[in-house]
Amino acid sequence: MFEFKRIFKKSKYIEVKNLENEDGDKKPNIPSGMWVKCETCGKILYKKDLESSIMTCDNCRTHFRIGCRERIDYTIDKGTFKEYDEFMISGNPIDFKGYTEKLQTIRDKTLLNEAVITGEGKINGQDTLIAVMDSNFMMGSMGSVVGEKITRVIEKATESKKPIIIFTASGGARMQEGIFSLMQMAKTSAAIARHNESGNLYITVLTDPTTGGVTASFATLGDIILAEPNALIGFAGKRVIEQTLKQQLPEGFQRAEFLLEKGFIDKIVDRKVMKETLAQILKLHL
Structure with a gap:
């Protein structure tokens, strides 16, 4: 189990x-x-x-599991990446005890300002905007800055009429920011809806783990949803669901392979061929 x-x-x-x-x-x-x-x-x-x-x-x-900068290096053509909102950092909107100090400790340890990096670049010469989450920063939890950065890069993609790719890796909403964290679900989803209405492409790549509020919002709204092998993808934990439904769930039901069988995702892609796969999708949607 x-x-x-x-x-x-x-x-x-x-x-x-x-x-x-x-x-x-x-x-x-x-x-x-x-x-x-x-x-x-x-x-x-x-x-x-x-x-x-x-x-x-x-x-x-x-x-x-790999960091967001490593993933960008593997995905984006060398020398083409331009980062957005690099110095945006979280505050402490509900005065959660010890949160400010914890954030600074994690920044010093990971050399990241937040749990997501956003920007633009090229994949095999094709323009795209990209957001990559990092589970090393508070388990990739979505606070107000993560939601804001993701919303901004989506809006820039819509304005520039370019595709956007989001690599998800998250334990869910960030409890230290309370309702401000949960509000990011609606904000990011609304930005994706506007991007969709404009006729532009949105690709999500679900990596291990993608859970909680991130799964319940922008992670599962892609026009095309890819996943890495055996990635954990879900909302609540297995025991919570079983206690709620009063029934036994199948083994591995929150893994990418099971979700592919049920039509929840479109394709499982090995990391070694992820860049080529994304390049082919972008080319088909020019």
Whole structure:
């Protein structure tokens, strides 16, 4: 059974460190961090090989979680990305105790100002606007700044008559901002509706995890909805739903493969071919 708390794990691999035998000698004598273990299949992977395969396990196809800047590097043509609203940061609208200090600590640790980066660039030479969420920043939770940045980039796409692609990765609404966080669901959805009415393309790519208020708003409103393999996609946790419905739910019902079978998403795309897939979609909709 899937434990909803697992979405807060930083990654799906463990760094393999040197082990000591009874005599205190290190065995084997390998530099720490050179190898990592895939938590899904247990295979020991050479870290440089893992990075060259865009952080996907070559044995079981597990897609490790990556940061937003890494994803932009993998997706957008080199030298074409222009970031929007780079220095926009969250306040503390409901005076939640310790929230301001926590935000600063996370900024220092991640070198990000918020849980999403937005901007414009080219994919195989084709113009697009893009927003990429990052689960390393408060689990990608959607506060007022995340909602504002996403709304602004959608509106810029509408005004410029360009497509927009949003990579989602979120634990849901940010509780430290209360109703201000929940308001972002309506705001982003309204911006998407205007973009749709203007006849412009909107693509969403659901990555692990995409949950809560983000799933219930802009994440699932794409004209085309893609997902990475085995991505967790849902609103509430399995146990909450089972307790509410008073019935047992099938195993893996919130995973991308199950949702593809039910028509909730359009295609599951490996990270290695994601850029080419997006480029083909953009070309078809010129």
